[in-house]
Amino acid sequence: MTAREAMNRLQREGWAERPGKGSHMIFKKASAASSSRTTRATSPPARYAQYASRLAGSSRLGDRRGPIMATRHYIGIADQHVKGESWSITFPQFPGVTSVAECAGALMRQAKDALATAVEDMEADRETLPLSFEDDQDVPWKRTAFRNPHVLLVPVEVAGRAVRxxxxxxxxxxxxxxxxxxxxxxxxxxxxxxxxxxxxxxxxxx
CATH class of the missing domain: 1.10.1220 (Arc Repressor Mutant)
Incomplete structure (x- = not known):
C-alpha cells in the first residue's frame, strides 16, 4: 500500500488531514480510533523480545528525581513503491500517520520525524500513547495490505516528568x-x- 493509497483510504473512512511538515501526512478522527483491529499476520521473532528487554533497561534517562525523557520504539511497516525507488512507512499503532522517502537511506529519518510529530500532537492533546515495543511486542498488522513489507523499529522520545x-x-x-x-x-x-x-x-x- 503506497502513501497515496493509504491517504485515500483514510479519507474515505472519515479521517481528516491535519497540518504537517515536510512529506509527513497526519490524519485524525474526531472520535476514538476504530475498535476493529487488523488481523495479525505474523508474530515477532523471539529475538525481538530479547531486544525489547534490552531497550527497556537502557532507554530511561534521568537521575534519582525520575526520568526527564525516555526513548521508546514503535513498529513501522515500510513498503517500496512499484515504480522507482521511493518508500512509504505507516505505523499500525498510529492510524493516519504515514511518511514517504525518496530512497531507503532517507526512510528512517522520515519515519522518526513523522512518529515524533504524531507523539507530540498526542501529548499536547493529553491523549494516551499506545504501548511501545518495550511493553508490547504483539502488534497486529495486515501483511496483505502491503506489497513487500519490511518491519522497522522506530525510536521516539516521549515526555517524562516535567522538571522546573x-x-x-x-x-x-x-x-x-x-x-x-x-x-x-x-x-x-x-x-x-x-x-x-x-x-x-x-x-x-x-
Whole structure:
C-alpha cells in the first residue's frame, strides 16, 4: 500500500488531514480510533523480545528525581513503491500517520520525524500513547495490505516528568516566543522544548 493509497483510504473512512511538515501526512478522527483491529499476520521473532528487554533497561534517562525523557520504539511497516525507488512507512499503532522517502537511506529519518510529530500532537492533546515495543511486542498488522513489507523499529522520545528550571533569555526573544506559543495554542515551556528538539535533531541527527 503506497502513501497515496493509504491517504485515500483514510479519507474515505472519515479521517481528516491535519497540518504537517515536510512529506509527513497526519490524519485524525474526531472520535476514538476504530475498535476493529487488523488481523495479525505474523508474530515477532523471539529475538525481538530479547531486544525489547534490552531497550527497556537502557532507554530511561534521568537521575534519582525520575526520568526527564525516555526513548521508546514503535513498529513501522515500510513498503517500496512499484515504480522507482521511493518508500512509504505507516505505523499500525498510529492510524493516519504515514511518511514517504525518496530512497531507503532517507526512510528512517522520515519515519522518526513523522512518529515524533504524531507523539507530540498526542501529548499536547493529553491523549494516551499506545504501548511501545518495550511493553508490547504483539502488534497486529495486515501483511496483505502491503506489497513487500519490511518491519522497522522506530525510536521516539516521549515526555517524562516535567522538571522546573531557571533560564535567562533576551526579553524581546521571550516576547516573540510567547506570541508564537499563543498563536499555535501552546505554552512557553512546550515551545521551548520543541525548539530544543529541533536544534538537537539538526545538529546530531538524533
Amino acid at each position: 528550571v531557571n533560564v535567562s533569555i533576551d526579553e524581546g526573544l521571550l516576547g516573540r516566543i510567547d506570541d508564537v506559543a499563543k498563536r499555535i495554542n501552546s505554552s512557553r515551556s512546550a515551545l521551548l522544548a520543541r525548539g530544543a528538539r529541533l536544534v538537537i535533531h539538526e545538529e546530531t541527527g538524533a
